[in-house]
Amino acid sequence: MPNVGGWRFVVLGVVIAVMLVLPLVVKSSFAVDILIRVLLFSFIGSAWNLMGGYAKQLSLGHAAFFGLGAYTSTLLQIDFGISPWIGMVAGGFVALLASLPIGWLCFRLRGPYFTIATIATAQVLMLIFLKFRDFAWGAEGTTIPNLGHAPLMMQFETKAPYYYIVLGLLTIALLITARIERSRIGYYCVAIGEDEDAAEAIGVDAPSVKRQIYMISAFLTALAGTFYTQYIYFIDPQTAFNFNISIEAALVSIVGGVGTLWGPVIGTVLLETTSALLQSWLGNSIGGVQLTVYAVILMAVILWRPTGIMGYLAEVYARRRSKSLSLPAKA
């Protein structure tokens, strides 16, 4: 094991180095845009994975937190001139607080009905923002005033800074995930995901653990909302609370491997690469191509590799290991 661990650090070092120099090498703005999308959805996927992957609380309503983050920072910026850097954190806390009542409602249901309830809450939020125009620009939304190069207001004239911001966010999410994986709450989440009754029987306060992991997951997802709004200079309820965000957050984790540190990243790389290739071949003319392909990939994963790509790799690795060194016989 220590040998493998050593290699792991080398690989990780190389990955970090490559990620850091990538925008200096890649000049095509289309390519950087794809990289940013990959990092963004890896980040959202990682946030979803904490709750959906480790604790198996399969939310399809994470757009609620993405939207709350986006609206909080935008409202603070436009109405009060507060920097989105601060707004981002504020948005995170708004989402964290919102996760309490949402969780209180949705956790009363299990399985598919939990999932449906999360969809409903995200939809209600979207409808509220659509409906109340004097509160937040209603259905038309608003553009973010362009200040040119203004790092303190999270605005830049090139794409590279955005790349580094979202790379930073993803790094934070991965560090948090790695930390949780090794700590008590991580074990508790996985236990709840496996069998809630058995977990309760050995002293796990399941409602409290679910609440905690939901708060962390909501907080992180909201950061993505702020980032995305700053990146595209526009916000409206259809974008901010888009169901596709909820879908993709779950999708990248499932395809990559739920409940694994790197699953959401691997899943995003696969799905976004596929989608970018499709776009360059077919152009944007035909609607629905991207999600059709995603749906086929998702079905294939569920039917043939329910543990996702990471799960598959782990199996292959375990098989090779058990071949090379025979397991100690049972006492």
Add this chain to the structure above:
Amino acid sequence: MADALVIKNLNKRFGGLHAVQDVSFTVRENETLALIGPNGAGKTTAFNLITGFYRPDTGSVSAFGREIVGLRPHDVCAFGLARTFQVAKPFGGMTVLANVMTGAFLRDRRPDAAREKAREAIDFVGLSARENAAARDLTSIDQRRLEMARALATQPRLLLLDEVMAGLNPAEIDQAVALVGKLSSRGLTIVIVEHLMRAIMAVAKHIIVLDHGQKIAEGSPKDVVENPEVIRAYLGSGYVHAPAGGTS
């Protein structure tokens, strides 16, 4: 010896079914008590009532001097009552060690300390060789061992074992009986639900017999097998003769 568990007039209905009817009994500290009875007698329901999985309609459960009705299962466990399930519920995707660590985290949130406690419990039930195996890959007896280790890792004062020996072969039963004896000698109070009279005779000095949700007999193994009520409850299943052969 003090009382570990005092159950008074426990009642639970499910619709028209009176699953547990006015059941009372007392478990003394450090004793092993067996709860027996035909299928559907209410044994598992009684476990669920004691451990907070069901809430009794009426009645009281007090453990080590404190009323625990109304506590949720994890609170009951934190209070020192750990249980196993009739159908083992391992966390299938986790390793044996991770399963048991999850239990050990109740008393110590530091992973290293929990790992150490978990290893002790795994060693105690004899699963050390399978420490890194996924729980779903274990045999059925090893899954029950795992469940006992997981419960032990929560450092209970009272252990409730729900049919840990069902489906085991005679050699495995002997192992399980030895294990229960070992637990008892560590000072644990044990309540065990079991079908096999042979095993019960070997581990318990005190037996409660339930039938149709009611307590129909209580006493030493000898009293119980000679009790006409008990014989009547088991009659027809051919079970009445089993104890005589099994205890010798």
Add this chain to the structure above:
Amino acid sequence: MLEILAQAVINGLLIGGIYALVSIGVTLIFGVVKIVNFAQGEFVMIGMYISFFLATQFGIDPIVSLAVSMPVLFVIGVLIQHFLIRRVLGLNDLPQIFLTFALSLLIVNLSLMLFTANYRTVHTWYSDEAFRVGGLYIPVAKLVAFVLAMILSGALWIFLHTTDLGKAMRAASQNRDVAQLMGINPNRVFAVALGIALALAGAAGSLLMPFYPAYPLVGQVFVLMAFVAVVLGTLGNVIGALIASLLMGVAESLGIQFIGADSGLIVVFMLLLITLALRPSGLAGGRRR
């Protein structure tokens, strides 16, 4: 004022009949197969397009095209059970939820590619006709749809209560083991349940066509309504789903009438969230105890 209220209630009941066909399908699949079909709305959409093409290509009335859409969707249902759902039975929540979810995504987006996002409508001779009773206005197309929806629901109820297969389904929805003991082949029961549920969705689509536009995302409205209705009416219960669907139709209609045209869905979702808040454990899928 009273007249407006009565009109809103009637509008709600009429559309509620269509919701009922979708909800009963969802509840039937959940009861028998123990799967929540996220794609149920998409089969309404398929039913609509079948009727649309039969009407525009061959001049067949949408109501008549029920005779095509129902059998076609029955067969699709059997195939889906056989090739997809059967493979995730007995697994955990994740594959069960995301399989039908992926199916829904696939059908919606394939339809977008094939049919574009344009609204398609069929104009029949009765599309604009209406009965006037007192001051109340009852559109013929909606009335026909409602009546046929009630007839189909009634037929299903009779089927479930009188035939062996129907009884087997009810048994299966109450207790899997009992059904096994009765010597029933579960795969056949499951396939028929899927078939019937999808046929009902197809019927809903055909019945909607004279007064509702078809477009790839149309199913989402109906499936969301169905989910709420099914949760309200307690899962796996046909009569419960029927009554809840009618109530939801009325709630939505009152929302549109008294709060605003785009408020129907808000009212329905609010209803769901309020129900969740007030009835925590009584709901199926909630915690036992």
